[in-house]
Amino acid sequence: MLKKDKSPKLTAxxxxxxxxxxxxxxxxxxxxxxxxxxxxxxxxxxxxxVDYGDKDDENAAEVATFEKNLSLEKTLEVSLYNVNKAIKxxxxxxxxxxxxxxxxxxxxRLEAFPSATSCMDCKKKSx
Numbered sequence: 001m002l003k004k005d006k007s008p009k010l011t012a013x014x015x016x017x018x019x020x021x022x023x024x025x026x027x028x029x030x031x032x033x034x035x036x037x038x039x040x041x042x043x044x045x046x047x048x049x050v051d052y053g054d055k056d057d058e059n060a061a062e063v064a065t066f067e068k069n070l071s072l073e074k075t076l077e078v079s080l081y082n083v084n085k086a087i088k089x090x091x092x093x094x095x096x097x098x099x100x101x102x103x104x105x106x107x108x109r110l111e112a113f114p115s116a117t118s119c120m121d122c123k124k125k126s127x
Contacts, residue, residue, distance in 0.1 A: 010096050014107060018090070022086050025115075026087070029076050036069045106119070
């Protein structure tokens with residue numbers, strides 16, 4: 001007896017909607033990066049170091065702000081990378097496949113997290 005294919009099928013409309021969400025998210029990320037960082041290359045940014053003054057409390061505030069910007073920069077760069085990767089997968093026609101096991105990622109997961117790169121089974125194994 002043939003086993004029925006139970007993999008989720010992604011419709012063109014579903015993929016189009018995810019691409020629109022990813023494109024919107026990319027613009028949001030780029031806007032945030034421009035506010036708190038300086039672009040040094042195509043996909044590389046450096047956190048801004050603000051200058052509040054020369055007093056000890058101002059110096060402490062500068063360091064605290066820089067640390068926050070540095071953390072934010074790294075998070076946003078990773079998010080931008082993943083969003084760009086998901087958009088590229090859509091363009092190449094292989095969106096929604098787990099990078100670890102090559103099985104389909106459920107539409108529910110992609111709807112909640114459009115730049116997901118793994119199915120929930122593989123994600124749970126990596127935790």
